[in-house]
Amino acid sequence: xxxxxxxxxxxxxxxxxxxxxxxxxxxxxxxxxxxxxxxxxxxxxxxxxxxxxxxxxxxxxxxxxxxxxxxxxxxxxxxxxxxxxxxxxxxxxxxxxxxxxxxxxxxxxxxxxxxxxxxxxxxxxxxxxxxxxxxxxxxxxxxxxxxxxxxxxxxxxxxxxxxxxxxxxxxxxxxxxxxxxxxxxxxxxxxxxxxxx
Amino acid sequence: xxxxxxxxxxxxxxxxxxxxxxxxxxxxxxxxxxxxxxxxxxxxxxxxxxxxxxxxxxxxxxxxxxxxxxxxxxxxxxxxxxxxxxxxxxxxxxxxxxxxxxxxxxxxxxxxxxxxxxxxxxxxxxxxxxxxxxxxxxxxxxxxxxxxxxxxxxxxxxxxxxxxxxxxxxxxxxxxxxxxxxxxxxxxxxxxxxxxx
Numbered sequence: 313x314x315x316x317x318x319x320x321x322x323x324x325x326x327x328x329x330x331x332x333x334x335x336x337x338x339x340x341x342x343x344x345x346x347x348x349x350x351x352x353x354x355x356x357x358x359x360x361x362x363x364x365x366x367x368x369x370x371x372x373x374x375x376x377x378x379x380x381x382x383x384x385x386x387x388x389x390x391x392x393x394x395x396x397x398x399x400x401x402x403x404x405x406x407x408x409x410x411x412x413x414x415x416x417x418x419x420x421x422x423x424x425x426x427x428x429x430x431x432x433x434x435x436x437x438x439x440x441x442x443x444x445x446x447x448x449x450x451x452x453x454x455x456x457x458x459x460x461x462x463x464x465x466x467x468x469x470x471x472x473x474x475x476x477x478x479x480x481x482x483x484x485x486x487x488x489x490x491x492x493x494x495x496x497x498x499x500x501x502x503x504x505x506x507x508x509x
Numbered sequence: 510x511x512x513x514x515x516x517x518x519x520x521x522x523x524x525x526x527x528x529x530x531x532x533x534x535x536x537x538x539x540x541x542x543x544x545x546x547x548x549x550x551x552x553x554x555x556x557x558x559x560x561x562x563x564x565x566x567x568x569x570x571x572x573x574x575x576x577x578x579x580x581x582x583x584x585x586x587x588x589x590x591x592x593x594x595x596x597x598x599x600x601x602x603x604x605x606x607x608x609x610x611x612x613x614x615x616x617x618x619x620x621x622x623x624x625x626x627x628x629x630x631x632x633x634x635x636x637x638x639x640x641x642x643x644x645x646x647x648x649x650x651x652x653x654x655x656x657x658x659x660x661x662x663x664x665x666x667x668x669x670x671x672x673x674x675x676x677x678x679x680x681x682x683x684x685x686x687x688x689x690x691x692x693x694x695x696x697x698x699x700x701x702x703x704x705x706x
Binding site for chain 1: 515518536537542547548551552560576
């Protein structure tokens with residue numbers, strides 16, 4: 313196989329990249345972005361070799377502890393459990409949360425062979441024992457598997473943390489009630505709150 | 510900058526990849542495709558280092574001559590001029606053309622500083638002299654710049670080749686005349702042919 317074909321094939325492991333866009337990417341790099349291609353190959357090689365998971369929170373990092381876990385200014389009374397490092401990034405970009413995180417790197421999915429061990433439940437218990445947070449916030453996705461995972465973690469931590477909470481589900485900002493699905497509306501009604509006076 | 514951020518940034522040189530999809534790609538590789546990521550980094554490094562342009566036709570290749578130019582079974586009476594290696598791939602996948610190619614790797618675009626030298630006109634003249642084709646087919650894109658390029662090449666080769674032709678423009682197969690743009694319909698009418706009896 314030629315070097316070009318090998319590159320086109322290898323590019324298809326990227327999510328959302330099929331044969332046609334892989335070809336476009338390969339030709340773009342070869343014709344117009346040699347330097348960028350070199351830089352990308354190097355960055356990828358370095359990331360694959362160096363990046364592992366944080367010993368405390370299982371987020372991705374190239375150090376023993378990630379930057380968030382090493383930051384002493386964060387609020388140790390709050391621990392937020394999420395499914396993926398992407399969720400940490402989204403929550404950090406949103407701002408507003410100043411506690412620590414724990415990343416499951418997955419969700420309970422018995423059919424795919426993902427049980428509590430794969431989600432680092434032992435590490436979560438260690439983290440809770442070490443941090444002693446007042447509240448654990450479960451921010452897994454509002455899917456069947458995400459809900460099951462939240463339920464499992466809630467039971468696991470029931471008698472170890474003062475408060476275990478779940479993020480609110482409801483009508484997202486900027487959307488229209490008319491076009492919101494029934495499940496979301498039901499959650500929005502059940503989770504209603506008194507209007508502040 | 511962390512290795513993860515460096516990877517996310519470097520991925521954005523790929524065409525059609527913005528910050529959000531770069532992040533998704535980086536996390537996908539780091540969480541689920543370590544081996545694939547290693548393979549991709551290696552394939553990219555090799556391709557950037559080895560792939561150059563064919564001495565005869567300016568197509569991309571890792572050898573002095575590309576596979577098409579080295580194939581003695583092709584029809585040396587036909588030479589097809591295209592803008593990009595992607596066009597060669599598309600024509601080869603379509604089948605039906607058995608001649609040789611010449612790749613301009615661009616199109617005349619004075620505003621972008623692309624003149625005849627950048628498109629390898631000297632090499633094209635060499636190639637024509639060496640191959641002595643009976644016909645040169647101009648398969649540049651049906652855009653203003655592609656048409657100007659075809660016109661320029663046609664004049665250049667006027668007295669050096671028996672026949673210089675342009676690919677047909679018209680209604681593409683599987684489309685509907687109702688929804689075809691006016692320029693295409695005008696070309697389709699002008700390029701009409703007698704129905705074979």
